[in-house]
Amino acid sequence: MAEHIAVKNFREYLRIPTVQPNVNYDSCVEFLKKMAKSLDLPCKVYEPVRNKPIVVITWVGTNPNQPTLLLNSHMDVVPVFREKWTHDPFGAEKDANGNIYARGAQDMKCVGIQYIEAIRRLKEKGVKLNRTIHMSFVPDEEIGGEDGMGAWSQTEDFKELNVGCALDEGMASPDETYVVFYAERSIWQVHIHCTGTPGHGSLLFPDTAGEKMRRVIDAFMDYRSKQKQKLESTPGLTIGDVVTVNLTRVKGGVQNNVVPPELVVGFDCRLPPSTDLEEFDKFINDTCKAAGKGVYPEFQQKQTASDITKLDNSNPWWVTFKDVTDGLGMKMKHAIFPGGTDSRFVRMMGIPAFGFSPMNKTPVLLHDHDEFLSESTFLTGLDIYVKLIPALANS
Structure with missing residues (x-):
């Protein structure tokens, strides 16, 4: 046939x-x-x-x-x-x-x-x-x-x-x-730059890039957990109705015994039309400020409201x-x-x-x-x- x-x-x-x-x-x-x-x-x-x-x-x-x-x-x-x-x-x-x-x-x-x-x-x-x-x-x-x-x-x-x-x-x-x-959803892809004190890996320097990056990751992952809970606990919601946050990239460092001067962590965020974009932008900036001096966002994509x-x-x-x-x-x-x-x-x-x-x-x-x-x-x-x-x- x-x-x-x-x-x-x-x-x-x-x-x-x-x-x-x-x-x-x-x-x-x-x-x-x-x-x-x-x-x-x-x-x-x-x-x-x-x-x-x-x-x-x-x-x-x-x-x-x-x-x-x-x-x-x-x-x-x-x-x-x-x-x-x-x-x-x-x-x-x-x-x-x-x-x-x-x-x-x-x-x-x-x-x-x-x-x-x-x-x-x-x-x-x-x-x-x-x-x-x-x-x-x-x-x-x-x-x-x-x-x-x-x-x-x-x-x-x-x-x-x-x-x-x-x-x-x-x-x-x-x-x-x-x-x-x-x-x-609006696509926001952001790289958070975390700069800090560099030096030998055997010492305990203050304000290292790694410490600051951990604070950033914790804040973003906490936000993610709340959105995941909202999705799972609210009948009728689909993945498109919530903000998704995913850690997608980590860059920096030269070798294990060197504390780097900078680490960069990337997040892919998708924001439904109901999202207050100014509030989410404030969350990112507040997270950077709370992580310490020398932490700042760089946006790869930052779309307006859908x-x-x-x-x-x-x-x-x-x-x-x-x-x-x-x-x-x-x-x-x-x-x-x-x-x-x-x-x-x-x-x-x-x-x-x-x-x-x-x-x-x-x-x-x-x-x-x-x-x-x-x-x-x-x-x-x-x-x-x-x-x-x-x-x-x-x-």
Whole structure:
């Protein structure tokens, strides 16, 4: 029996190793041009940042002056540790149960192909849509997206698309529910520099960098413990509703018998929209001050408050989205995305965006070893988009 064309194209896309860092997107761009040609649709490639292409496939609607629907996905994937995989991470191997293994199977080449194949099916049925649809395939989301959607969203090329609403990535759900994300947490990544008295490792100097760093770590870990307790003790909360704090880097020192003049500890912090950012900034500064002289923060990222897409009757796009999922009998959860996606750049432009990847009864394996998506779940998600896309485009 011949393999479904959508599955065939999905596996071909997965075999293109657009893996960070320093991605060469040429093969990916050529694949997407081929997909556009197979749909008989125009394809444009923008490059707001050198070697960071944006591919846009457009299906013009019958009323092209209406705000358009943007179907966004990213082309890049995170690195792999091959020794941890039981399948070739870029082989797109399918096992006897129909599980397709590859980096990007969930995050998020599945969604990009589902967009393409939904449009293919709609065109084959002779469906006409009022709004124009743009399918965008962007680079570098996995390293922050600043040179991808971040740069492109500030250009006249993007503004000329007249986007009224966007769909972007969500996350798998291990139970029968589907999750739609309406906001994201702000990312704060901070390095705390702890300077102190250096000298020989056999002595007890005052005010060493190590002592100061311990005070900093204790304060951050205490904050983390309180947030963890809040999450565990409050029914209905998800990880996106609390502040996460994780110690991710420790730098400094030259050898064990030398007390260093400086140690640096790095923390990754994710702040939900409800967070008082001034208060959290004060916590960091107060922690540094209490740790001792010569302790100060250096921010790698310090995002402003996250924009929110309203999930109520004031947002007609949401009313349509909900009508479709209700009509399909889908059990939906609404959540704040725990990480960061390109949706934040779209929402910053005042455009409503839904983070949605139709993968239920599926373990969450984005960035994990042996990332996979079952063929049946992939095709079910395709069926959902065949209903959702025209409803939004004709709303």
